[in-house]
Amino acid sequence: MATTDPHRQTVISNLSRRKVLKGIVSTGGLVLAARVMPRGAQAGIVEAYATGAGAMSGGTVWNPQVFVSIAPDGTVTIVAHRSEMGTGVRTSLPLLIAEEMDADWSRVKIVQAPGDEKTYGNQDNDGSRSVRHFIQPMRACGAAARQMLEQAAATRWGVATAECQASNHTIVHRPSGRSLGFGELAALAAKLPVPAEDTLRLKDPSGFRYIGKGTVPMTDLHDITVGKAIYAQDVRLPGMRYAVIARPPVLLGKAVSWNADAALKVPGVLKILSIASTPMPAKYAPLGGIAVIATSTWAATKGREALGVVWDDGENKSYDSDAYATELAVRARAPGKIERDEGDIDHALANAAKVIEREYCIPHGHHASMEAPAAVARISNGKAEVWACAQSPAGARADIAATLGLEETDVTLNVTLLGGSFGRKSQCDFALEAAVISREMGGTAVKVVWTREDDIRHGFYHAISYQHVTAGIDATGKVIAWRQRSVAPSFMANFMPDPGRQSAGELGMGLTDLAFDVPNLRLETGEAKAHVRLGWFRSVNNIPHAFATQSMVAEVAAELGRDPKDFLLELIGRPRVVDPRKSVSSEFVNYDDPWEGHVIDTARLRGVVELAAAKAGWGRTLPPGHGLGIAVQRSFGSYVASVVEVAVDAKGELSVPRVDTAIDCGFFINPERIRSQIEGAAVMGLTVAKHSNIRFKDGRVQQSNFHDYPVLRMGEGAMDVRTHIVPHGVDKASGGVGEPGLPPFAPALANAVFAATGKRIRNLPIGAQLKG
Amino acid sequence: MKLRINQQERSFEVDPQMPLMWLLRDELGLTGTKFGCGMGLCGACTVHIDGKAVRSCITPVSSVTGEVTTIEGLSADGNHPLQVSWRELNVPQCGYCQPGQIMNAAALLAANAKPSDQEIVEAMSGNICRCGCYQRIFAAIKSAAQEA
Numbered sequence: 001m002a003t004t005d006p007h008r009q010t011v012i013s014n015l016s017r018r019k020v021l022k023g024i025v026s027t028g029g030l031v032l033a034a035r036v037m038p039r040g041a042q043a044g045i046v047e048a049y050a051t052g053a054g055a056m057s058g059g060t061v062w063n064p065q066v067f068v069s070i071a072p073d074g075t076v077t078i079v080a081h082r083s084e085m086g087t088g089v090r091t092s093l094p095l096l097i098a099e100e101m102d103a104d105w106s107r108v109k110i111v112q113a114p115g116d117e118k119t120y121g122n123q124d125n126d127g128s129r130s131v132r133h134f135i136q137p138m139r140a141c142g143a144a145a146r147q148m149l150e151q152a153a154a155t156r157w158g159v160a161t162a163e164c165q166a167s168n169h170t171i172v173h174r175p176s177g178r179s180l181g182f183g184e185l186a187a188l189a190a191k192l193p194v195p196a197e198d199t200l201r202l203k204d205p206s207g208f209r210y211i212g213k214g215t216v217p218m219t220d221l222h223d224i225t226v227g228k229a230i231y232a233q234d235v236r237l238p239g240m241r242y243a244v245i246a247r248p249p250v251l252l253g254k255a256v257s258w259n260a261d262a263a264l265k266v267p268g269v270l271k272i273l274s275i276a277s278t279p280m281p282a283k284y285a286p287l288g289g290i291a292v293i294a295t296s297t298w299a300a301t302k303g304r305e306a307l308g309v310v311w312d313d314g315e316n317k318s319y320d321s322d323a324y325a326t327e328l329a330v331r332a333r334a335p336g337k338i339e340r341d342e343g344d345i346d347h348a349l350a351n352a353a354k355v356i357e358r359e360y361c362i363p364h365g366h367h368a369s370m371e372a373p374a375a376v377a378r379i380s381n382g383k384a385e386v387w388a389c390a391q392s393p394a395g396a397r398a399d400i401a402a403t404l405g406l407e408e409t410d411v412t413l414n415v416t417l418l419g420g421s422f423g424r425k426s427q428c429d430f431a432l433e434a435a436v437i438s439r440e441m442g443g444t445a446v447k448v449v450w451t452r453e454d455d456i457r458h459g460f461y462h463a464i465s466y467q468h469v470t471a472g473i474d475a476t477g478k479v480i481a482w483r484q485r486s487v488a489p490s491f492m493a494n495f496m497p498d499p500g501r502q503s504a505g506e507l508g509m510g511l512t513d514l515a516f517d518v519p520n521l522r523l524e525t526g527e528a529k530a531h532v533r534l535g536w537f538r539s540v541n542n543i544p545h546a547f548a549t550q551s552m553v554a555e556v557a558a559e560l561g562r563d564p565k566d567f568l569l570e571l572i573g574r575p576r577v578v579d580p581r582k583s584v585s586s587e588f589v590n591y592d593d594p595w596e597g598h599v600i601d602t603a604r605l606r607g608v609v610e611l612a613a614a615k616a617g618w619g620r621t622l623p624p625g626h627g628l629g630i631a632v633q634r635s636f637g638s639y640v641a642s643v644v645e646v647a648v649d650a651k652g653e654l655s656v657p658r659v660d661t662a663i664d665c666g667f668f669i670n671p672e673r674i675r676s677q678i679e680g681a682a683v684m685g686l687t688v689a690k691h692s693n694i695r696f697k698d699g700r701v702q703q704s705n706f707h708d709y710p711v712l713r714m715g716e717g718a719m720d721v722r723t724h725i726v727p728h729g730v731d732k733a734s735g736g737v738g739e740p741g742l743p744p745f746a747p748a749l750a751n752a753v754f755a756a757t758g759k760r761i762r763n764l765p766i767g768a769q770l771k772g
Numbered sequence: 773m774k775l776r777i778n779q780q781e782r783s784f785e786v787d788p789q790m791p792l793m794w795l796l797r798d799e800l801g802l803t804g805t806k807f808g809c810g811m812g813l814c815g816a817c818t819v820h821i822d823g824k825a826v827r828s829c830i831t832p833v834s835s836v837t838g839e840v841t842t843i844e845g846l847s848a849d850g851n852h853p854l855q856v857s858w859r860e861l862n863v864p865q866c867g868y869c870q871p872g873q874i875m876n877a878a879a880l881l882a883a884n885a886k887p888s889d890q891e892i893v894e895a896m897s898g899n900i901c902r903c904g905c906y907q908r909i910f911a912a913i914k915s916a917a918q919e920a
Contacts, residue, residue: 086865086903217862224867225858226850227804227843231868234803242798267787297807298787298794370808370816370868370902419806419868420902452809672862676905680865683904706813706900714906715893721907 049597049733053133056124056592058117058394062137063194064145066119067097070190074169074183076103081113081120082130083391084220085369085418085425086680087738088673089130091219093138095669099210100142100203101149102166103182110219115393115413124392126426126536127592128636128736131669135734143200145189152189153180205730214672220417231419232374232389237445240376241270243437244300244449247289247458250313250699251532252277258290262306268299272307273440275433280530281495284399284427287458291437297449317699319531321464324696325361331526332359332468332487337501340512340584343520348481352472356556360469360548361763364694365462365537366703368711371419372455373430377438378445379404384411384438388431389418396428400435422684423536427460456709457701460535461694463488467548471556472520479556479571482518486511486545487526491534501525502541508589509635510545510743512580515600517573521583532696538681542635542743543688550631550747551762554754564751565613565630572632575603591636597733598637605634607726608641608662615724616643616660625649626657629751633743636736638665639726642682642744646752652771656686656717656749664726665735675723678741682718685745687711690766775836777802778845788834792826793817795833796842804843804871808900815899818872818879819843825879827898843871846878853916854878861912865903873899877913885920887913 053060061067067079078097084090090110098108113120121137122129146166153171154161157178164171170179210216223229248254260272270293277288290309294300349355375388377400384404390396390413397413404411418425434448450458465488472481492503502525504512511523537543550568557567578600581588590598609632618628625648632641645658659682668674691710695702703709712718750761753770761769774783777800784799791810796802796819805828808816812827819828822838846852854874864870873896880887880895887895892913901909 084866086867088865217859218864220867221859221862221864222850224864224870225855225874226846227802227871229867230803231806233807234797236801236803296786296790296794296798298790298798302787368902370814370866370900371806372808417868418866420866422902449807452811452814676862676865676908679907680904683906684902705811706809707811711900711902712904712906713898713900714896714910718904719907719910 048136048731050594051133051136051733052592052594053122053137056122056133058120058122060134060137061119061121062140062144064141064148065194067141068145070182070186072183072186074107074181075109076101076107076182077109077111079113079120080110081123082134083123083125083393083415083418085125085391085421087677088218088670091216092131092669092673093134095210095216096135096138097142097145099208100139101146102168104169105210105216107169112415114415115390115397117394123394124426126392126423128738128740129592132637132734132736135667135669139202140200143202144195147195147201148189148192149182149185151192152185156180156185156188211669212671214670216670229417231371232376232387232416233371233419233449235376235387235416235447237376237378240445240447241293241295241441242297242300242449243291243293243446244297244304244451245275245289245291245433246304246307246309247287247454248277248311249457250311251316252279253311253313255290256310256312258307258309262308263292263303266299266303266306268295269303270294271441273437275436281493281497283494284429284432286429286433286436293437293441293446301451313699316531319696319699321364321696325363325464325466328464328466328487328526328528329359329361331528332466332485336485336487336524336526338522338524338585339507340521340523340580342583345481345483345520345522348520349470349472349483352481353475354473355470356473356559357468357470358552358555359762360467360544360551362465362544362547363764364464364696365688365692366456366459366694366709367422367424367537368456368709369420369422369424372450372452373425374447374449375431375434376445376447377431377434379435379438379443382406382410384435385414386411386431386435387414387416388428389416389421389425390428390431391418391421391425392428396431399428399432403432404435404439422538424460427535452706453704456703456705460533462537462543463491463534465544467544469548469552471552473556473560477560479518481520482516483522483524484511484514484548485524485526487528488541488544489528489530489534491536493530494533498530500527500529504587505589506541508591509541510549510633511541512584512588513600513634514549515578515602515605515634516571518571538684539635539739539742542633543746546631546633546743547747547764550633550744551750554629554751555760558754565609565618568630568632569606569609572602572605572609575606577601593637600634604639604664605632608632608639608664611662611724611726612641612643612660615662615722618643625756627752627754627756629748629753629755631744631747631751633740635740635743637733638663638735638737638740640740640744642748644745644748644752646749646756648753648756648770654690654753654766654770657720659718659721660724661721661741662724662726663741665737665740666732667728667730667734668725671725674725674737677737678723679721681741682721682745683712685742686716686718686749689746689749689764693765773833775840777840778842786833789832791829792819792831792833792836792840793828796828802842802844806868806872808869808872814869815876816869816872818875818899820875820879823879823882825876843875846875852878853919854881854912857912857916857919861908861915863905863908863912865905869899869901873901873909881913881917881920886917
């Protein structure tokens with residue numbers, strides 16, 4: 001029987017520094033004081049190729065004294081320092097260490113690092129960066145641990161280290177065949193210095209037991225299936241109170257009056273607190289409002305209903321996203337700020353034999369992870385301990401420290417599992433709320449519970465956007481001019497005075513990195529001020545940019561009577577490196593990676609188009625009402641093409657019987673999780689294409705729950721997603737996997753709908769557009 | 773008030789209108805039953821009452837008369853055929869919705885040991901997975917049904 005003792009339950013094993021030093025060293029394990037080795041961008045033994053990891057806060061750390069401990073019984077405990085939100089990273093990164101140590105995975109335990117970038121290196125789980133930035137440091141970490149164990153064995157036996165070799169959780173003396181287990185060597189190895197970087201020997205890939213095999217399941221798989229996996233919503237502490245908050249329905253609105261007495265009459269309600277808001281740019285500061293603290297979530301929720309808050313909506317009350325879209329369209333039709341320019345676009349368009357202009361619009365969207373945000377905070381003796389589903393735990397820790405006026409070292413940020421995130425839980429407003437409320441409650445442990453309505457109405461929204469694309473075609477049917485204007489507000493408005501247009505980082509996601517072989521190219525932005533909190537939604541600006549460019553390719557192909565796949569390949573052009581750095585007007589941001597080793601390679605772009613098309617049987621005969629569409633996008637260092645088969649029935653109901661997605665993500669760790677991410681990206685892509693629509697009226701989000709903000713359900717399609725992975729050697733920089741599957745889906749679907757019905761979708765969501 | 777939950781008699785004093793989900797999660801610490809939407813729209817809170825799948829977030833405690841089973845009590849050893857097939861096929865991503873998915877599927881198979889593809893889709897369409905694991909959820913149910 002399962003335990004029902006409320007106090008026995010704990011979060012996923014969290015590694016506080018105190019516990020390490022008390023718990024593992026005293027058992028003779030391999031743990032010493034941390035030594036931080038931030039990485040630069042230079043190539044070396046540890047980094048066969050440079051990445052941008054060294055430039056991130058905290059950089060990277062490969063010290064086994066930080067990440068690995070070995071108990072006398074041989075149990076190897078490995079620290080997972082990145083947040084698990086479904087990608088499998090809590091397994092993949094420790095697996096790299098185990099692989100290089102030649103550890104037996106069945107004897108490996110995983111503990112979760114708290115938010116602490118000084119110790120563990122960067123923990124910002126955005127930008128599909130975990131594997132692409134940490135594959136090399138984690139391999140180096142495992143290699144260093146292995147070499148320390150080998151040296152310990154050599155010392156014990158009095159033989160040359162070169163004669164000692166790790167093999168399946170033991171060190172073997174090759175000439176004599178003697179062996180010692182990792183556990184027997186741990187105490188001695190712990191006393192040895194960490195090998196210098198230039199002495200590290202990484203495993204030859206031919207000896208990999210785990211990397212590339214896809215045979216190791218997620219660490220949390222069993223716990224998930226038996227209900228024991230603990231997310232922030234599930235955290236329970238002795239004496240813990242529950243809080244829900246009535247937040248201003250309009251950004252920066254203020255509570256004018258509320259009925260605290262009525263709320264306090266609800267049995268179980270303990271206290272009513274007013275929470276302050278912060279003017280923009282507010283980063284992740286709480287939205288403010290009135291908090292109800294109670295003995296249960298239910299009581300707190302009933303108390304909130306009784307508050308009857310009257311709001312002064314403030315300056316954002318006029319925001320209407322439909323009217324705003326019209327403004328964006330007007331801006332997109334006029335010349336904007338030139339972001340990248342090649343050739344002479346005006347001359348080319350003026351002299352083109354044919355000019356085709358199209359517009360594409362995508363509304364605000366929201367993450368709607370199945371676990372709405374939640375956090376528990378407990379403050380005592382000037383120290384704060386917080387449990388949160390934090391996508392950026394060290395960032396959350398720093399923000400909590402700043403909010404409470406504490407040193408970061410006085411804040412412990414325990415990372416729970418994340419019940420989905422997709423970008424939302426990078427913004428730690430919910431953890432700040434818990435910290436502030438616990439402080440006001442005299443340090444009592446308080447869980448802030450966000451309901452689904454809170455989640456949908458108080459998000460960090462995917463930006464609404466408008467794209468205006470003009471293509472010029474010469475008399476031979478070749479595209480000689482491409483002008484694209486992208487108009488969308490910037491999430492930078494959370495961090496600085498609103499720049500009023502997309503930043504270089506946002507533009508690098510699908511606009512300024514455009515890789516078409518067109519001699520006259522101009523990419524522009526238009527002005528767009530932010531009126532709501534904006535955030536990053538899985539693959540971010542790639543969604544509108546890929547939707548526009550990849551829809552436009554198929555539209556032009558149709559106008560010219562060309563096959564969309566052949567035409568796409570023609571536009572991509574011959575295999576070459578496309579270097580936007582030469583023609584951007586400001587900075588080109590390459591997903592936080594340096595240019596060398598992470599270039600835009602059209603051979604790889606072509607490769608996934610050709611692979612997806614071949615695997616999908618491009619050109620095959622389809623039943624009536626079916627169509628195939630194709631689209632490709634490079635994002636986060638990976639190249640992904642999808643062929644979507646759509647079926648549209650006589651009533652205009654759409655389904656997706658099959659998807660073939662090819663991904664080239666460089667060298668990879670776990671093909672099973674890549675397939676899982678690609679399958680999920682098709683489902684989320686279909687949701688974006690078909691349903692997602694957050695609308696604002698009078699400054700208020702009009703949606704509230706899954707009935708009016710639907711996400712895809714079983715039976716709506718994308719149940720047969722076939723993933724085709726391009727293999728690469730270990731020297732090919734790893735690309736992201738969490739996000740890149742999403743951008744090609746919606747345009748491939750729209751192109752398939754056109755192939756099936758002759759109807760062109762230019763505004764998402766599709767909704768009822770195919771009906772009637 | 774008293775209820776039989778996972779084959780144990782449990783006593784508690786709560787607002788009779790409190791949804792069963794909050795009783796399980798906040799009062800009894802059975803957090804395998806997840807809070808997803810609070811409106812019976814997503815299925816994350818699915819439990820069994822007398823073997824039938826019920827959305828515990830919209831079920832007042834006072835209305836419960838039968839035996840409650842949660843994911844923690846679905847099988848003594850965590851090896852219900854669905855839990856096994858879920859693991860064999862690596863179904864979850866974030867995992868948050870999966871207890872509800874498994875409980876809903878378990879009620880389906882208990883009532884219909886060999887459901888058709890359409891019956892699986894119809895039975896499971898009330899359970900949302902935002903990570904998009906439907907392909908594998910479907911396959912895991914098929915697999916468990918074939919093993920039975």
